[in-house]
Amino acid sequence: MPADEFEIIRNLFARYAKSEGARGLKDDAAVLEVSGRLVVTTDAIVEGVHFFSDDPIGLIAKKALRVNLSDLAAKGAKPVAILLTLAWPTTRPAAEIEAFVESLGEELDQGGIDLLGGDTVSTHGPLMISITAFGEPIGPRIPSRADAKPGEDVWVTGEIGEGYLGLLARTEEAAVADFRQPGRAGTLRLSGLIAHYCGALSREEFAPLIARVAGASADVSDGLIADLSNIAAASRVAIRIEGEAVPLSAEGRAFVEKRGAEGLLRLVTGGDDYQIVFTAAPEARAGIEAAARQLGSSVARIGTVLAGAGVVATWRGAALEVGAAGHRHRLGS
Amino acid sequence: MPADEFEIIRNLFARYAKSEGARGLKDDAAVLEVSGRLVVTTDAIVEGVHFFSDDPIGLIAKKALRVNLSDLAAKGAKPVAILLTLAWPTTRPAAEIEAFVESLGEELDQGGIDLLGGDTVSTHGPLMISITAFGEPIGPRIPSRADAKPGEDVWVTGEIGEGYLGLLARTEEAAVADFRQPGRAGTLRLSGLIAHYCGALSREEFAPLIARVAGASADVSDGLIADLSNIAAASRVAIRIEGEAVPLSAEGRAFVEKRGAEGLLRLVTGGDDYQIVFTAAPEARAGIEAAARQLGSSVARIGTVLAGAGVVATWRGAALEVGAAGHRHRLGS
Numbered sequence: 001m002p003a004d005e006f007e008i009i010r011n012l013f014a015r016y017a018k019s020e021g022a023r024g025l026k027d028d029a030a031v032l033e034v035s036g037r038l039v040v041t042t043d044a045i046v047e048g049v050h051f052f053s054d055d056p057i058g059l060i061a062k063k064a065l066r067v068n069l070s071d072l073a074a075k076g077a078k079p080v081a082i083l084l085t086l087a088w089p090t091t092r093p094a095a096e097i098e099a100f101v102e103s104l105g106e107e108l109d110q111g112g113i114d115l116l117g118g119d120t121v122s123t124h125g126p127l128m129i130s131i132t133a134f135g136e137p138i139g140p141r142i143p144s145r146a147d148a149k150p151g152e153d154v155w156v157t158g159e160i161g162e163g164y165l166g167l168l169a170r171t172e173e174a175a176v177a178d179f180r181q182p183g184r185a186g187t188l189r190l191s192g193l194i195a196h197y198c199g200a201l202s203r204e205e206f207a208p209l210i211a212r213v214a215g216a217s218a219d220v221s222d223g224l225i226a227d228l229s230n231i232a233a234a235s236r237v238a239i240r241i242e243g244e245a246v247p248l249s250a251e252g253r254a255f256v257e258k259r260g261a262e263g264l265l266r267l268v269t270g271g272d273d274y275q276i277v278f279t280a281a282p283e284a285r286a287g288i289e290a291a292a293r294q295l296g297s298s299v300a301r302i303g304t305v306l307a308g309a310g311v312v313a314t315w316r317g318a319a320l321e322v323g324a325a326g327h328r329h330r331l332g333s
Numbered sequence: 334m335p336a337d338e339f340e341i342i343r344n345l346f347a348r349y350a351k352s353e354g355a356r357g358l359k360d361d362a363a364v365l366e367v368s369g370r371l372v373v374t375t376d377a378i379v380e381g382v383h384f385f386s387d388d389p390i391g392l393i394a395k396k397a398l399r400v401n402l403s404d405l406a407a408k409g410a411k412p413v414a415i416l417l418t419l420a421w422p423t424t425r426p427a428a429e430i431e432a433f434v435e436s437l438g439e440e441l442d443q444g445g446i447d448l449l450g451g452d453t454v455s456t457h458g459p460l461m462i463s464i465t466a467f468g469e470p471i472g473p474r475i476p477s478r479a480d481a482k483p484g485e486d487v488w489v490t491g492e493i494g495e496g497y498l499g500l501l502a503r504t505e506e507a508a509v510a511d512f513r514q515p516g517r518a519g520t521l522r523l524s525g526l527i528a529h530y531c532g533a534l535s536r537e538e539f540a541p542l543i544a545r546v547a548g549a550s551a552d553v554s555d556g557l558i559a560d561l562s563n564i565a566a567a568s569r570v571a572i573r574i575e576g577e578a579v580p581l582s583a584e585g586r587a588f589v590e591k592r593g594a595e596g597l598l599r600l601v602t603g604g605d606d607y608q609i610v611f612t613a614a615p616e617a618r619a620g621i622e623a624a625a626r627q628l629g630s631s632v633a634r635i636g637t638v639l640a641g642a643g644v645v646a647t648w649r650g651a652a653l654e655v656g657a658a659g660h661r662h663r664l665g666s
Contacts, residue, residue, distance in 0.1 A: 021370075026567050027477045028404040028551055029374035029468070034367040037354075041362035042416040042465060044452050071361040083375040085418070085463040119377050125458015130418040132375060132465040135362070144360045218361055234359050 005094055009086075009120050012101040016108050016115040019081070030117040032081060032134065039077040039135040039142060043067045047089075047126035051198065052170070057096045058103030059199035064129035065107050067221065069202035070274045074219040075142050076211025077135030079111055079204070084118035087128040111204065139211030143278065148216035148235035152279040154303040155288060157203050160224050161252045164270025166197025178263075179255040189251060201274035206299075209291045210278055215305075217278035223269040225322045227277055228311045238308030243268075243315025247300040264315055265322070279305050338427055342419075342453050345434040349441050349448040352414070363450040365414060365467065372410040372468040372475060376400045380422075380459035384531065385503070390429045391436030392532035397462035398440050400554065402535035403607045407552040408475050409544030410468030412444055412537070417451035418463040425460060444537065472544030476611065481549035481568035485612040487636040488621060490536050493557050494585045497603025499530025511596075512588040522584060534607035539632075542624045543611055548638075550611035556602040558655045560610055561644045571641030576601075576648025580633040597648055598655065612638050 014025050021031035032038075045064050047053055065082070072079050084104075088097065108115060116134075168175045169190050180186050210217050216231045224246070232239045243264055248256065256263045280288060285301070292299040303313075313320040347358050354364035365371075378397050380386055398415070405412050417437075421430065441448060449467075501508045502523050513519050543550050549564045557579070565572045576597055581589065589596045613621060618634070625632040636646075646653040 023477055023479070026479070026563070027408075029372050029408045029410070029475075031470075031475055032371045032373055034369065034371050036367065038365045038367050038371070039362050040365055040416060040449060042418055042450060042452055044418045044420065044454050044463070046420060046454050046456050046458075048457055049455055075360075075362045077362070083373060083465055085375055085377045087377065087379060087461055116373060117375060119375055119463070121377050121379050121461075122382055123379050123458060123461065124381055125379075125422075125456060125461070128420055128454075128456065128458070128461060130377070130452070130463045132416055137364075142362075142364055144356055146356070146359070230359070 006120055009097055012098060013115060013118065016105045019114045019116070022114060022116050025117060032116060037137055037142070039072055039075050039137055040132065041068055041071040042130065042132040043071065044128060044130035046128045055198045057099050059195060061100045061104040062107055063198065063200040064131055065104055066200040066202040066274065068131045068133035069111070069204060070200065070219040070221065072133055072135035073202055073204045073207045074210065074217045074276045075135065076139055076207050076214065076217070077137050077142065078207060079113050079133055079135050081114040081116040081134045083116055083132040085130040086118065086120045087123040088120060089127050090122055090124055092127060137211065138208050141211065143210060143214040143217040144234070145216050145218050145231045146234040148231050148237050148279040148305045150237055150305050150307045152215050152281055152305040153285065153301050154239060154241065154277065154279055154305060155299050155301055156220065156224065156247065156275055156277045157206050157297065157299050158275045159247045159249045159252060160220070160273055160275065161248060161267025161270060162193055162196045163272025163274070164267055165251055165255065166193035167270070167272065170194050170197055178258045179251040181250050181254065193251065197272055200272065203276050205295050205297065206276055209288065210276060213280045213284040213288060215279040215281070217276060220273040220275045220277050221271060223271040224273065224277065225269050225311055225313070232309065232311055236309070238306040239303060239311045240306055241303035241311065241313040243313055243320055245300060245302040247298060261315055261320060265320055268313070269322070339453055342430055345431060346448060346451065349438045352447045352449070355447060355449050358450060365449060370470055370475070372405055372408050372470055373465065374401055374404040375463065375465040376404065377461060377463035379461045388531045390432050392528065394433045394437040395440055396531065396533040397464055398437055399533040399535040399607065401464045401466035402444070402537060403533065403552040403554065405466055405468035406535055406537045406540045407543065407550045407609045408468065409472055409540050409547065409550070410470050410475065411540060412446050412466055412468045414447040414449040414467045416449055416465040419451065419453045420456040420461040421453060422460050423455055423457055470544065471541050474544065476543060476547040476550040477567070478549050478551050478564045479567040481564050481570050481612040481638045483570055483638050483640045485548050485614055485638040486618065486634050487572060487574065487610065487612055487638060488632050488634055489553065489557065489580065489608055489610045490539050490630065490632050491608040492580045492582045492585060493553070493606055493608065494581060494600025494603060495526060495529045496605025496607065497600055498584055498588065499526035500603070500605065502526050503530055511591045512584040514583050514587065526584065530605055533605065536609050538628050538630065539609055542621065543609060546613045546617040546621055548612040548614070550609060553606040553608045553610050554604060556604040557606065557610065558602050558644055558646070565642065565644055569642070571639040572636060572644045573639055574636035574644065574646040576646055576653055578633060578635040580631060594648055594653060598653055601646070602655070
């Protein structure tokens with residue numbers, strides 16, 4: 001990219017650099033005013049690994065942001081600002097950058113999030129977007145993965161397996177017959193699943209609840225089982241999941257009816273859900289359900305924290321072979 | 334990379350995640366304790382654009398860090414923590430990661446800088462390292478590029494053109510004859526210049542002085558003239574540089590003797606110097622020189638801030654054609 005191009009890109013981004021500390025994206029560094037603790041996270045997505053080359057550029061932009069916001073939500077933090085590193089392939093039309101910025105900016109505006117700075121570089125390789133996100137903790141506690149205690153319930157927001165079904169709908173037309181719902185509503189839902197896969201999610205609305213009640217908490221990015229395994233390992237506890245309690249959409253339920261235990265296993269290990277899984281004391285049950293109702297969202301109690309190690313899951317009276325299951329961050333695996 | 338590999342990498346990095354807030358690199362996010370203002374910067378380097386594929390991996394690691402620390406030093410800030418995103422090519426031996434981590438860790442240990450978190454991803458493209466660095470401002474002011482005022486002096490630390498000569502020594506053996514100094518000392522200096530180019534610099538020791546006296550300040554990454562042009566544009570002033578006052582090493586002086594004005598022009602536009610250029614009131618002259626002496630380092634007064642716009646430079650009684658000169662972040666250009 002010629003130097004002028006970098007200048008044009010900076011001007012596109014500058015619209016979203018609203019704080020004084022961002023210095024109009026024209027300085028070597030930015031200044032962030034903070035009182036107390038800052039929650040920071042960084043996640044990168046790479047073309048051909050985390051998204052497809054021909055995914056809509058606007059959804060790629062949203063995914064790059066949301067995978068980071070999802071981490072903040074899981075820590076009970078409110079996003080305030082981001083830094084962006086964009087490695088733009090020499091072979092990708094520079095004109096697409098405009099759509100990228102607009103889509104990212106839409107999300108930033110909606111969330112009241114400031115673009116604090118960044119770096120744009122040319123690459124002979126794949127498109128890569130790395131975002132660092134800054135959040136303010138909402139409550140006094142910032143739940144980690146290591147805070148689960150025996151006796152706690154395990155909860156998850158929304159529905160599990162939507163990312164996996166979206167990937168299937170995106171890549172394996174034949175497989176769609178196993179879960180597609182009838183009529184025009186079914187068709188619309190298919191596009192919704194694909195958009196979920198391509199654009200990710202972030203459940204910011206749950207951050208205040210997480211801050212208030214969560215023991216351990218994580219976002220479901222690598223698959224429900226893998227993320228629960230991380231919690232179990234970090235907290236030195238065991239986690240038991242009831243397969244029947246895992247919340248599924250109509251498509252998810254159809255997929256499991258058709259494919260049985262192997263189908264359920266795919267949904268709970270598929271990754272890219274970007275829901276939040278957390279533990280909480282049994283006394284918090286009524287409060288959690290009331291909070292979800294107030295948000296117009298769903299949460300499901302799916303299991304229990306026990307003394308021991310590892311994750312076990314049952315379904316229809318038998319053990320689910322969750323073993324070393326997890327998501328490898330590779331397309332189609 | 335298989336998932337186990339990511340686990341191994343995390344364990345390598347975890348040695349340098351020393352603060353409680355880093356959570357052993359095992360959480361979705363990290364917690365940074367801050368009082369007041371935080372200076373943040375992010376810079377990425379890409380194989381084939383900012384470094385060569387066969388540069389020593391340890392120097393690549395240091396460059397990735399130092400280009401960020403250099404930005405903090407130019408803002409009068411002390412580095413406290415970093416986040417690291419590493420896109421590791423599937424074709425590069427995973428064993429090299431160990432050397433990468435060790436070299437990066439050495440720098441972190443030396444600077445008392447915490448590794449707060451990061452993300453490691455596989456890529457089919459070039460090696461790319463993106464670092465976000467956090468610094469605490471040393472003084473009440475955080476100098477920007479927009480703070481230069483007519484009447485101020487322009488200063489630069491160290492010597493200019495070392496990055497460019499290092500690039501020449503790295504890539505054009507024939508050109509080395511134009512600046513190589515005699516004897517074994519000359520040979521050693523050549524390796525030093527190459528190491529400067531490959532590993533970058535960061536002049537943290539100057540951060541307290543910058544915090545105290547600088548009007549505008551920036552690091553010299555894109556070339557002295559380009560970085561001064563940015564200061565002039567952001568501050569809406571003109572800057573006049575005296576070519577004779579630009580500090581050069583023995584190699585730099587030899588290069589200019591041999592190549593004349595065109596040689597000097599290359600040194601002041603070559604980039605990758607990672608010195609700090611700043612403006613200061615004339616009253617600060619004695620204090621700046623005393624501070625540099627105390628550091629055992631050099632600073633040079635190279636010009637003046639004037640009313641107007643743009644950068645002009647003179648050398649041996651004539652104008653230097655600095656025009657739109659700048660560094661394009663491409664190897665060999």
